[in-house]
Amino acid sequence: MDMEVSIISDLMINEQIRDKEVRLVGEDGEQLGVVPAKEALRLAHEANLDLVKVAPQAKPPVCKIIDYGKYRYEMARKDKEARKKQKVIDIKEIRFSPNIDVNDLNTKMNHARKFLSSGNRVKVSVRFRGREMAHTATGRVILEQFAEKLSDIAVIDKPAKLEGRSMVMFLSEKRS
Numbered sequence: 001m002d003m004e005v006s007i008i009s010d011l012m013i014n015e016q017i018r019d020k021e022v023r024l025v026g027e028d029g030e031q032l033g034v035v036p037a038k039e040a041l042r043l044a045h046e047a048n049l050d051l052v053k054v055a056p057q058a059k060p061p062v063c064k065i066i067d068y069g070k071y072r073y074e075m076a077r078k079d080k081e082a083r084k085k086q087k088v089i090d091i092k093e094i095r096f097s098p099n100i101d102v103n104d105l106n107t108k109m110n111h112a113r114k115f116l117s118s119g120n121r122v123k124v125s126v127r128f129r130g131r132e133m134a135h136t137a138t139g140r141v142i143l144e145q146f147a148e149k150l151s152d153i154a155v156i157d158k159p160a161k162l163e164g165r166s167m168v169m170f171l172s173e174k175r176s
Contacts, residue, residue, distance in 0.1 A: 012053040013068050014041060022053070022063040034060055091170075093123040098132050098139045105142070109149055112171065116154050122171045129165070139167045147171060 017037055024032040024040045027049060035043075044051035044065045052071065055062035092115040094108050112122045124146055126139035143160040150171060157170040 025064040
């Protein structure tokens with residue numbers, strides 16, 4: 001929203017427009033051609049509306065006769081609608097140690113299944129402590145088994161990789 005607000009406030013209106021000539025678009029969208037800026041401003045004031053520079057990079061710049069307050073409201077509403085339609089994907093993390101029991105692993109798998117089915121990505125990490133660092137291969141095997149058991153609904157985004165004292169793998173929902 002901040003970007004849209006800055007774009008709206010960056011638009012020059014009425015007396016802020018310092019160009020000699022502008023391409024004018026009327027309130028109902030008809031082209032009025034290239035006119036002096038003072039003439040365009042006079043036409044806008046006669047209609048009790050604002051002169052807004054909508055395309056400053058054009059040669060000559062394009063100005064439109066509109067109600068600026070209403071225009072700002074419409075732009076803010078469109079931006080809000082666009083944000084409403086966005087889907088935010090969260091990353092849920094599941095952690096365990098390399099010597100996890102089968103039942104505990106199955107419980108964690110059910111949690112991952114629930115997260116994946118609700119549209120989230122899952123970060124699965126195996127945490128190594130102390131001498132467990134010498135046996136990172138077992139952690140990789142556990143992660144591969146975890147991904148294999150979830151292969152009906154999940155795909156591996158990023159394969160298992162050792163990062164410090166943890167081995168991390170990312171899973172996401174399988175697209176049908």
